[in-house]
Amino acid sequence: MKLQEPVKGAGRVFQMYAPRLERLGIVTFEDFLYHIPSRYEDYTLFSKIAHTQPGETVTIQGDVISIQNVYTRSRKVIQKALVADDTGNIEITWYNQPFLTKYINQGDTVAFSGKIDTFQHKTVLVSPDYEIVNEKTGSTLIHTGRLVPVYPETHGVSSKWLRRQIYKILHEQRGELHEFLPEEMLRRNRFLPFEQAMKTIHFPTTLQQAVLARERLSFDELFLYQLASFYRRSQWEEKLEGKAFAVKDHKPKLDMFIKSLPFILTNAQMLAVGNILYDVSQTKPMNRLLQGDVGSGKTVVATVAMYEAFLNNAQSVFMAPTEILATQHYNTISKLLSPFGVKVGLATSSIKYLVSSIKQKRQNTKYKIQDTEADVLVGTHALLSKNVTFKNLGLVVIDEQQRFGVEQRGIIRQKGENPHLLTMTATPIPRTVALTLYGDLDLSYLNEMPKGRKKIKTWLVPPIKREGAYSWMRKEIKNTASQAFIICPFIEESENMTTVKAAVKEYERLKTVIFPDLKLALLHGKLKGKEKDAILADFKDKKYDILVATPVVEVGIDVPNATIMVIEAAERFGLAQLHQLRGRVGRGEKQSYCLLFTESKNEQTIERIKAMETMHVGAELAEYDLRLRGPGELYGTMQSGQVALKIASFSDFPLIERARKEAEHIFPQLAKYPLLQEKLQKHLAKVISPD
Ligand code: ADP
Ligand code: MG
Numbered sequence: 249m250k251l252q253e254p255v256k257g258a259g260r261v262f263q264m265y266a267p268r269l270e271r272l273g274i275v276t277f278e279d280f281l282y283h284i285p286s287r288y289e290d291y292t293l294f295s296k297i298a299h300t301q302p303g304e305t306v307t308i309q310g311d312v313i314s315i316q317n318v319y320t321r322s323r324k325v326i327q328k329a330l331v332a333d334d335t336g337n338i339e340i341t342w343y344n345q346p347f348l349t350k351y352i353n354q355g356d357t358v359a360f361s362g363k364i365d366t367f368q369h370k371t372v373l374v375s376p377d378y379e380i381v382n383e384k385t386g387s388t389l390i391h392t393g394r395l396v397p398v399y400p401e402t403h404g405v406s407s408k409w410l411r412r413q414i415y416k417i418l419h420e421q422r423g424e425l426h427e428f429l430p431e432e433m434l435r436r437n438r439f440l441p442f443e444q445a446m447k448t449i450h451f452p453t454t455l456q457q458a459v460l461a462r463e464r465l466s467f468d469e470l471f472l473y474q475l476a477s478f479y480r481r482s483q484w485e486e487k488l489e490g491k492a493f494a495v496k497d498h499k500p501k502l503d504m505f506i507k508s509l510p511f512i513l514t515n516a517q518m519l520a521v522g523n524i525l526y527d528v529s530q531t532k533p534m535n536r537l538l539q540g541d542v543g544s545g546k547t548v549v550a551t552v553a554m555y556e557a558f559l560n561n562a563q564s565v566f567m568a569p570t571e572i573l574a575t576q577h578y579n580t581i582s583k584l585l586s587p588f589g590v591k592v593g594l595a596t597s598s599i600k601y602l603v604s605s606i607k608q609k610r611q612n613t614k615y616k617i618q619d620t621e622a623d624v625l626v627g628t629h630a631l632l633s634k635n636v637t638f639k640n641l642g643l644v645v646i647d648e649q650q651r652f653g654v655e656q657r658g659i660i661r662q663k664g665e666n667p668h669l670l671t672m673t674a675t676p677i678p679r680t681v682a683l684t685l686y687g688d689l690d691l692s693y694l695n696e697m698p699k700g701r702k703k704i705k706t707w708l709v710p711p712i713k714r715e716g717a718y719s720w721m722r723k724e725i726k727n728t729a730s731q732a733f734i735i736c737p738f739i740e741e742s743e744n745m746t747t748v749k750a751a752v753k754e755y756e757r758l759k760t761v762i763f764p765d766l767k768l769a770l771l772h773g774k775l776k777g778k779e780k781d782a783i784l785a786d787f788k789d790k791k792y793d794i795l796v797a798t799p800v801v802e803v804g805i806d807v808p809n810a811t812i813m814v815i816e817a818a819e820r821f822g823l824a825q826l827h828q829l830r831g832r833v834g835r836g837e838k839q840s841y842c843l844l845f846t847e848s849k850n851e852q853t854i855e856r857i858k859a860m861e862t863m864h865v866g867a868e869l870a871e872y873d874l875r876l877r878g879p880g881e882l883y884g885t886m887q888s889g890q891v892a893l894k895i896a897s898f899s900d901f902p903l904i905e906r907a908r909k910e911a912e913h914i915f916p917q918l919a920k921y922p923l924l925q926e927k928l929q930k931h932l933a934k935v936i937s938p939d
Contacts (some may be wrong), residue, residue, distance in 0.1 A: 540694030542831025563644025593622030
């Protein structure tokens with residue numbers, strides 16, 4: 249066995265296990281080693297049978313006097329064993345494990361770990377972990393009698409099975425876990441050597457040791473991410489230097505365009521525009537990430553850049569993750585740019601190609617998208633089709649970039665010759681995380697909201713106030729002619745039939761029982777693109793008072809007259825997501841409201857949601873959530889293409905800082921460290937790059 253070998257080629261058992269293991273992210277034998285325990289069971293206390301105390305978690309070792317299956321009156325089967333050591337004997341029971349009596353036999357010497365209990369005044373051990381002790385070979389205990397690692401499991405793969413494999417791999421590998429960090433770095437940071445860290449994290453002798461091992465391996469992970477982003481940046485610069493089309497500045501025309509906007513750009517927007525215009529004037533393609541809270545006005549920043557491209561006779565493409573969003577962007581962008589002679593097109597899977605310009609008003613003819621004649625083509629994934637080609641693609645804009653995979657981002661870029669790239673996201677990423685993941689990109693951050701935006705009044709609504717909340721909504725809708733969103737619970741990560749069914753049911757209840765006097769519509773992800781567009785268009789035209797929706801509306805839609813956002817089962821969402829949803833309202837002049845419904849009685853949960861009442865900046869909420877719940881929660885709900893850490897935590901700010909400093913220091917002399925280089929190459933091959 250070699251660590252790099254895929255498990256599925258290693259015999260029948262592994263072949264059978266392979267699909268399940270893949271669910272745990274285990275493909276090669278090395279991946280087993282990076283499957284890190286989530287905790288340890290402390291079975292270190294050995295006790296003689298006579299000395300055990302009820303309530304104690306202990307390990308006893310003894311000879312099996314008898315073991316058998318016993319059938320109860322209710323036809324359940326229990327396993328009873330009697331075990332003795334030189335101080336006495338103890339009764340051990342398991343439930344429903346009939347195979348046990350085949351595995352453990354009379355006369356075997358066995359170690360048992362578990363909690364001592366009493367039953368009818370007798371000391372007993374119920375469902376302990378067990379391990380046959382082979383006294384001749386003196387094999388080490390791995391499932392009992394020590395700190396026993398407990399692993400994340402999946403159906404058909406138990407912690408015990410994983411533990412056995414990992415133990416074997418650790419002991420059978422020969423010199424494959426060689427150190428790859430420079431020695432002086434190890435010394436400076438007092439890190440455990442790699443092999444020792446790997447062995448210790450799985451089978452520590454003390455918890456302190458486990459902590460040290462975890463620190464070392466967490467560092468490795470953060471350090472490699474960091475190194476990878478430096479590497480990608482240098483590659484981008486080396487390979488593409490001189491290859492991009494440097495845009496010439498048309499200042500007077502740009503100024504005129506900016507003056508024509510229906511609002512004044514914020515300082516943050518001006519700054520971002522400045523950054524972008526500088527980037528595109530270079531012969532190296534731009535690679536910039538524009539981060540900005542929901543509603544901070546990213547679209548118009550991108551629009552200025554696309555106008556600049558147009559003035560240089562280059563085409564732009566603007567890709568958005570959903571049909572609803574693409575259509576909306578198409579409308580916004582063509583309204584802004586058409587008066588300046590820019591032909592804006594739309595390509596989605598249901599609308600093949602739609603161009604608008606002053607002369608050519610909305611035209612529904614289906615075009616072949618080859619050599620598109622649009623100056624700016626807005627669209628969804630449909631843009632990735634081979635049929636979409638450009639004559640001279642100069643600028644690629646990707647909205648909500650985290651919704652696209654690396655490959656998709658790659659394909660769209662290949663449609664031009666080293667076009668400039670602007671990616672945008674509203675996912676509030678704390679600064680530390682952004683630096684680790686996106687260290688290779690240039691970042692612009694819209695940290696300022698357009699003037700005149702009112703804070704969205706936000707309340708947590710406990711069950712007893714639900715009725716009151718509904719009547720308040722009815723009054724508000726009737727008195728101010730505003731509209732509301734009601735977001736149904738988030739059931740599964742990706743929208744499936746369960747979510748849809750729940751939404752349909754809730755919609756029926758709201759329509760018939762709660763708001764029979766109002767007009768309601770339902771929007772969910774299983775509807776066809778055209779249906780969704782029609783519902784949304786009708787909602788925008790105020791044909792409905794309330795739009796009941798699954799969390800698909802999370803991303804970017806804009807209905808200025810909607811002022812109420814109701815979110816059901818708010819506790820199921822991360823704060824960053826709640827914030828994104830809340831951002832769907834508060835876009836017009838009127839005061840907006842967000843009602844967060846929860847049935848939860850858990851104080852911490854309630855406190856967490858209550859943060860929404862006082863905090864209104866996405867990045868702050870994300871950071872707060874990160875500290876409260878850890879990154880698993882925050883990033884677990886992020887869509888494809890997002891990176892997950894296996895060992896380290898994005899909330900470990902000091903370690904992130906250290907990893908960054910070390911990476912900065914070592915990167916220029918990487919050539920001196922072949923083992924580290926090799927490790928980096930492996931990392932690059934495996935990890936999805938965020939750019
Ligand atoms: P996001 O950053 O979430 O993509 P959008 O680009 O959709 O935000 O902008 C949100 C709304 O704010 C749009 O209706 C847009 O017209 C408006 N907007 C953008 N910039 C400004 C500004 N500087 N002043 C006022 N309104 C603005
Ligand atoms: Mg947007």
